[in-house]
Amino acid sequence: SAVISQKPSRDICQRGTSLTIQCQVDSQVTMMFWYRQQPGQSLTLIATANQGSEATYESGFVIDKFPISRPNLTFSTLTVSNMSPEDSSIYLCSSGGQAGYTEAFFGQGTRLTVV
Amino acid sequence: DQQVKQNSPSLSVQEGRISILNCDYTNSMFDYFLWYKKYPAEGPTFLISISSIKDKNEDGRFTVFLNKSAKHLSLHIVPSQPGDSAVYFCAASAPDSWGKLQFGAGTQVVVTP
Numbered sequence: 001s002a003v004i005s006q007k008p009s010r011d012i013c014q015r016g017t018s019l020t021i022q023c024q025v026d027s028q029v030t031m032m033f034w035y036r037q038q039p040g041q042s043l044t045l046i047a048t049a050n051q052g053s054e055a056t057y058e059s060g061f062v063i064d065k066f067p068i069s070r071p072n073l074t075f076s077t078l079t080v081s082n083m084s085p086e087d088s089s090i091y092l093c094s095s096g097g098q099a100g101y102t103e104a105f106f107g108q109g110t111r112l113t114v115v
Numbered sequence: 116d117q118q119v120k121q122n123s124p125s126l127s128v129q130e131g132r133i134s135i136l137n138c139d140y141t142n143s144m145f146d147y148f149l150w151y152k153k154y155p156a157e158g159p160t161f162l163i164s165i166s167s168i169k170d171k172n173e174d175g176r177f178t179v180f181l182n183k184s185a186k187h188l189s190l191h192i193v194p195s196q197p198g199d200s201a202v203y204f205c206a207a208s209a210p211d212s213w214g215k216l217q218f219g220a221g222t223q224v225v226v227t228p
Contacts (some may be wrong), residue, residue, distance in 0.1 A: 031213070033216075084214040103164055103215060107158050108156070
């Protein structure tokens with residue numbers, strides 16, 4: 001299985017600031033995704049991080065708020081911009097497309113608190 | 116609109132007994148279903164999956180059953196162990212959307228001695 005490392009694991013941020021979350025996979029993967037888990041809720045897909053092109057966002061999520069980069073097949077970043085307390089969530093990246101695997105693997109998540 | 120539903124937010128089971136977790140879905144286009152387990156402060160860990168062309172898949176203590184006509188799947192854990200105490204998420208994906216998962220709300224399982 002893929003090993004996915006996310007940084008930071010947690011952070012407390014002031015409203016109005018931005019935070020960039022990094023996701024590193026230990027092998028080249030076709031697909032990378034970003035999810036959000038709001039308190040007491042399920043995981044919701046934010047976007048698909050496309051290598052070499054703009055990310056594909058799900059309904060309700062926009063690039064200005066959640067810019068995503070994917071410069072290569074092992075790395076992606078998600079920025080949460082102009083944060084408000086409503087952005088307090090766990091943000092998770094996942095990957096898939098490794099040969100021989102049909103499931104998606106997840107990083108440990110980044111717990112963000114906006115004050 | 117929640118397309119994957121786990122209607123039981125919690126389940127308590129005695130060690131050694133069977134845990135049965137249920138999941139319903141509304142989107143008939145879903146063709147691949149997965150179960151993930153999540154401990155606090157960790158990311159979801161893949162447990163077991165099933166394709167829509169099957170009705171059962173077994174892996175050790177874990178068995179997933181799929182009833183397509185009822186749009187229902189279940190996860191059986193036998194025997195339950197204290198280390199199984201976690202939140203279990205049901206997830207589904209549609210064709211050409213591999214990796215883009217729709218998750219249920221999760222079921223908190225507590226295995227008691």
